[in-house]
Amino acid sequence: MSLKHVLQPFNAWVQAFSKPYTIPMKDTMRPGADRYRGWHINDVEKCVGCGTCADICQNAAIDMVPVKDPVKGDSGLRPKIDYGRCCWCALCVDVCTTGSLGMSNEYTWVEKDPEKCRYTPGVDAKPWDGSEKGWRQEEGFSLIVKDRVPMPMLDPKERIKTWAEVVVGYSVEEARKEAARCVSCGLCVAACPAHMHIPDYIGAIRDGDFEKALDFIYDNNPMPEMCGKVCTRRCEGVCSVGIQGEPLAIRWLKRFATEQFEDFAKVLHPEVKRVGEGKKVAVVGGGPSGVTVAYYLAVRGFEVTIYEALPQLGGATFFGIPKYRFPMPSLEKQVDLLKKAGVKIVTDHRVEKDEFRRLLEENDALFFGTGLMKPYKLGVPGEDLEGVIYALDLLRDHHVGKKVEVGESVVVVGGGNVAIDASRVSRRLGAEVTIAYRRRREDMPADDEEIEDAEAEGIELVTQSIPLRVEKLENGKLDFIWGPAEMVPPDRPGGRPKPKLIEGVENHLQVDRVIVAIGQKGEFEWMPEEVAEKVVTSRGWVEVDETGMTQWPGIFAGGDLVNSTADAISAIADGLKAVEGIQQFTLEGLSVSKS
Amino acid sequence: MSPSELSLLPKLFWVVVSVVGAIAYGLVIGGIIRKVMARIQGRIGPPVYQPYLDLFKVIFQRTATWHGYMFYLGPVFRAAGAIGLFLLIPVVFGDPRFDNFSFNGDLLMVMYFMFFGCLGMALGAAEGGHPHSVVAITRGLSQMTAYELPFSLAVVAIAAQTGSFSVHQIVAAQQGGVGHWFLFTNPLAAVAAFLAFLGMNMYSPFDIVLAPQEIPIGPPTEYNSAFMSAMMSGRAIFGVAKCVLYMDLFLGGATTILAAIVKVFFIYFWSIFVGAVFPRFRTEQAVRFFLGWPTAAGVAAVLAVMLF
Amino acid sequence: MTETRERSKEVQIWFGPQHPGITGNMSVQTWLDGDTLTRGITHVGYLHRAFEKLMERRLYIQSFPIVCRICVPEPDTNEWLLASALEELSGLDREVPEKARWIRTLVLEMSRLGAMLMVLGGHAGSMGLGPAPQWMIALRDLVLDRFEELTGGRVYHMYIVYGGVRRDLPEGFAERMEQTLKTIESKLPLIDDVIFGSAVFRKRAMGVGVVPREWAFEMGISGPVIRAMGIPKDVRKDEPYEKYAELDFDVVTEEGSDIFARAMVRRREIQQSIDLIRQILARMPKEGPYCAELPNMLEWTIPVGQTYVRAESSRGEMGYYVVTDGSKKLRRVHVRGPSYVHGVSLLERLIPGTNIADLAPLMVSLQVCPPEIER
């Protein structure tokens, strides 16, 4: 024990005269670091309630609780965080698809009531709401993959020369890579009219089990290859991955799954339940809704017959959709399965009034989904001139193999998918095409992708143009006269803005054909008076209850006639609804609405 | 003025006052020490009145254990020993109010009382049955026997120098200036006694009784509530009493309360000054320490008095 | 009969789990004869959270907030080990950017610094010394401040993740880090005075808790314990990972193999870490990504495989044995922490003949981290 070692420690007393390390109690409100992981904040307006945060939370500290009514693409749920479990790892923030979730740099929170330590950030007001600092998502680090695997497509210059499919389709690697981007939030399921099992089949594709994927797909869609190619894909519109990145290519993945198999019957083994044995159902109209009803009733043991006026089933998807989007073999594949499921198919047969009455007698239930087969007219002077044709007629004639002439230049009036299809078909027939649309580009009901494809193919778009009249010129061409429009706000919030004609200006367009595609309507001439009187509304639609049944007990309806969106997937959804309704009606003899 | 000048009742009154004052001051010293300790450790530390808060907190707590009467008498013995010790030493020399019960030969009694408190504590804590208490007590008694030796030698040296075992007379012998203090007139005895004081006050490196890292707090492990408060106030008054004794023995006593307060504080602070910067000795190291240099100094002091 | 009499002399004492001298949430059951321990048994299980099992029920990304809890004072080694094991098995290691590797090395070294500061304080604290441990904790807090601004958390950083790290260095980080290092360095001489220059500390630490050299490899001892025997064993040198191969440092060794030598190794490694952090910050690339492009973490699968990765933590060699089965979850993780060797096998062998007062300093010097034992 040397003296040095006895004395040296006394140096410690030096510290007694320096500033202490600790800070007084009143200073404990030291702010956290700029990216401190403190209490959560959530921008509830930005949040869509996808639940990815709850999925990734390894402590299960996050519950998704309902806080508002779901709107489009929003589950109405918001994360509620239990701070008894939270470990402040901030994975929830990093995985957040919208970037709405963040963490404040708040250290302390004192609360007497332990229940309050479970709160919904952004809904339950807290002092740190709106905190500028704290942990946020940052460029360069993402737990989800934001970029989509690009879909190979034909070059626009090439594709206008041919009727070949524009979209080439994913390879197995590409599809599995794309499928692996899914976060399984399920917002798409809610958005899909048919509520297809999207995360499930995407998961099966990701795992490489394509049979299982097809099984999931066929559970509630008997025309998946059609949907995989031409669906309006509302699912992708709400896809949570698409909020900050590109949405999952849900449609292409479905397409991929269906394209893996030549014959669906070989892989699908729907369990035929004999619940409907002995019950007969007639289906009038072989469109998507009719096919849906027929297929799912058939696999439940019902005896189903489809009556179709055209030579092929498929309805609008057969005669309306051009082959470069939806080739015939794809349709035939699906119809084949229908036949193998035991559905009797009568094509080229238009049901008329008396036969309808007879079918009503002979069958336990009747479903009709005859669609919107007739075009609405332009309603302007000169419409009856030769050369003014209707897009529906053009497409139908083209698909059943009739020769169609469009001349060198055409103007297509309308902005829906029908208008785009007619334009692109005309383009492939060799015409210069102009689309005249009354509203703005962003208001067009057609798919964005379709519009872009059309423009890529050299189709000109003239928006805010109101057709005034059509005149015949001396050189045999038509003079399409239109006036410019200004936009006035819609009547109700969320409605379409209205175009209003600016009077006094007239523009002229010389064309060979004016193709009208402003809208379609149903026709009811084939229907017995007494039935039509009961089921048809004053707007030309058919009203059904939640089981798909019309005012006439035993008659069910679906498809474009019934729903307001007029797309194939909604028709399939109608069909699914009617399947349940018909089963209930025929087996239990009652309907929900009447009970 | 002599002690006999006050009749019994006023005397009792002043005794109570001085005991309460000693406890209060002991607690304040405790608070100051905690604050100083905190500063050397780089902390702000608790407020000076923190020991009061602690004391009142434990007073109002209830106990739910039962370890036998002896166990609960432990703190009482300790407090009694401390108070007994305190009452035998004159706090303010020449003031009948704070003269306490000093009498001829009281120094022997003082030595006894210093031991008494610890023994009582030992008996009580052992009754608790907690092995930590037992270990702590064996350690404490070993250390106590060790530091008793230099302390006793120092006391003997001083008694021999004064020719009396009365604290009163020892104080009286030192009056007349700083130079008359035994601290300076008998430095060897002072060294022995002040080194022994380190062990007596049980701060590092001699805190082997409490030794939180080894035998968590030792005897107080099992004590709680009012017993804890008895221990705390006992410790407060014991600390003050020891310092008063040292003051009387080596620093010439005190003639005013203020002088007593200042001197007591500095004597107490001595153990902190050392304790704050050293780790703890092991038991046998502590024993060996006291039997080394301090004892040698004590023996030297006695020899010096004998010889010169 | 004799044995019974021998036994009756013994007092059984539980050291922990609620004990200020224990190095964490474990306990040692000891038998005391006088002041000397005759034997001891390490008991664990007081904070058993089944980390390894938990991970088998979690996605890969969900496992990563778990591993940091295997060692509270030094979580980053665990994060790095799991990340690097899974990167190796998934092939993601080829995509870890240069900058991420530098930041990871920085974080590992910072965490070593923090842990060393704390444990050196523990050395003195376990012997009842007041000031130095408090200063060390305060200095460690300065390191934690840097961690806070870098990783967003003070203690559980959850920062090193598959493919890189979670965030870039904040603006002006290097300057503030340098400031912190300077503060720590300025305090070190005082700490030397109070700990290594203290007569009592030397008396207590020298020649106490000697681990015989022949046990070194027989028991798989690592870290400061083995380096205090004079054996230069350090994973950072023996099998360099991340950027350690490019850094300039020597393995610290001391002779004596007692508590004092181990404390001295730690003291010198504090200086070593400070130097390393300076080197890293000087060579850190300014630009570039800090994390590879990650796959969708909710669905990430890793092909079948198994690997063992190791790293030098402040306590010694940490290793992770990881098995994947091609699914979204880990098949098996085995955490090889130095604490099992040090806190169970070695400690139980060292206890007989130890003074009860030396048990706490001994445990601290072995640097036992109980969660590592009961993963």
Next chain:
Amino acid sequence: MEFNSIQEVLDFAVRQEQKAGRFYGLMAEKSTDVVARKFFREMVGEERKHEAKLKAIKSGKLSGFSGQGTPQMNLTEVLGEPVFREDITLQEGLIIAMRAEKDAYEMYEGLKAFARDEELKKILEGLAAEELEHKARMESIYDQVVQREN
């Protein structure tokens, strides 16, 4: 035509609505298209509602007209002038209805010029605005039903 009192104007308006109602009723009877028929029937009901409203105003139960400032789309001006046939369609029916409302509006606007009394003028203005709103509604329906994709 000249009016002397508000009561007279309102009586006239009621008669106009009744006339319109009879007109739609006739068309509903004669048309063969089920949708058009239903639409005309609906229009009969609409006109009855208008009639009731006017009567309520007349008897003082309602204080005034509503529907000022509905944005106009001016569809009526663009579209052709269909005539009634037995197989009239909903589209043509809507155009006819739009035109009828427009005619009514123009009539009240015209009458306003003759009105000397401020009170009368106000009533006629209200009636005109009401008809204009009906027209806008018809146009809205047309826009939603017929021009769904335009």
